[in-house]
Amino acid sequence: MESCSKSARESSSPFDFLIFDLDDTLYSSKTGIGEALKKNIDDFLVERCGFAPEKTTTLRVELFKTYGSSLAGLRALGYDIDADDYHSVVHGRLPYHLIKPDPQLRNLLRSTTQRKIIFTNSDRTHAMKALKRLGLEDCFDQIVCFETMNPNLAESARPDEFPVVLKPSPEAMRIALRETSVDPRRTLFLDDNVLNIAAGKAVGLHTVLVGKTVKTKEADYALQTVNDLPNVVPGIWVNPIHGSAGDDQIINATRSGEIDSILTPVGA
Numbered sequence: 320m321e322s323c324s325k326s327a328r329e330s331s332s333p334f335d336f337l338i339f340d341l342d343d344t345l346y347s348s349k350t351g352i353g354e355a356l357k358k359n360i361d362d363f364l365v366e367r368c369g370f371a372p373e374k375t376t377t378l379r380v381e382l383f384k385t386y387g388s389s390l391a392g393l394r395a396l397g398y399d400i401d402a403d404d405y406h407s408v409v410h411g412r413l414p415y416h417l418i419k420p421d422p423q424l425r426n427l428l429r430s431t432t433q434r435k436i437i438f439t440n441s442d443r444t445h446a447m448k449a450l451k452r453l454g455l456e457d458c459f460d461q462i463v464c465f466e467t468m469n470p471n472l473a474e475s476a477r478p479d480e481f482p483v484v485l486k487p488s489p490e491a492m493r494i495a496l497r498e499t500s501v502d503p504r505r506t507l508f509l510d511d512n513v514l515n516i517a518a519g520k521a522v523g524l525h526t527v528l529v530g531k532t533v534k535t536k537e538a539d540y541a542l543q544t545v546n547d548l549p550n551v552v553p554g555i556w557v558n559p560i561h562g563s564a565g566d567d568q569i570i571n572a573t574r575s576g577e578i579d580s581i582l583t584p585v586g587a
């Protein structure tokens with residue numbers, strides 16, 4: 320009775336893959352990270368681009384609405400912004416200590432047998448730092464991030480030669496599916512952004528809108544927090560054979576009482 324991982328893939332759960340957004344999906348940025356992020360973007364617009372401080376908030380909002388991020392907008396408008404420099408200011412200066420370990424979420428993730436993937440518009444350094452702060456750095460099989468979607472940016476001759484690719488663009492979804500080789504019909508995609516959820520549904524993913532109690536048209540499920548997952552999508556835990564190897568918190572959660580135990584923080 321040794322071939323556990325193969326058997327797990329053949330379990331009767333409708334999902335073989337779980338794709339998670341990072342920011343505001345695996346943790347809330349309302350603890351101060353979100354405000355710090357906005358300030359860092361405003362500072363970047365002043366320090367690196369020379370905008371007047373009183374103009375930055377309006378500009379940041381406009382760039383986000385029109386282009387999906389300030390970096391994407393600035394480059395589309397012809398500003399020769401280096402992505403690594405942008406991220407070093409916008410993410411590098413974040414107060415990461417505000418992101419607290421989430422042992423309940425760790426326990427939940429480690430109790431699943433599915434292949435787990437992070438799909439974030441953020442850069443890899445930020446993703447790694449945030450996951451480490453959350454205590455989740457070893458809970459995922461793959462990270463699809465800014466660098467995955469924009470491999471040629473540094474080689475561009477002009478800032479607008481390669482448009483910045485981010486969720487929810489169809490190109491971003493195409494890259495994510497290609498890089499992860501998931502079968503969308505067997506994949507659950509969790510994200511806090513309604514546009515990203517719509518983009519996920521458009522490529523055939525099953526979708527979970529995080530941070531909301533009411534579903535949008537393209538969301539199959541809605542969760543107030545990711546830790547509600549066992550209650551809202553118990554099918555993830557149907558007949559798992561084994562959890563990820565090497566964790567003493569593995570739970571064969573085929574009974575509701577065992578799902579309840581996933582909801583109890585480790586060491587609480």
Ligand SMILES: [Mg+2]
Nearest residue numbers: 340342343511
């Ligand atoms: Mg997000």
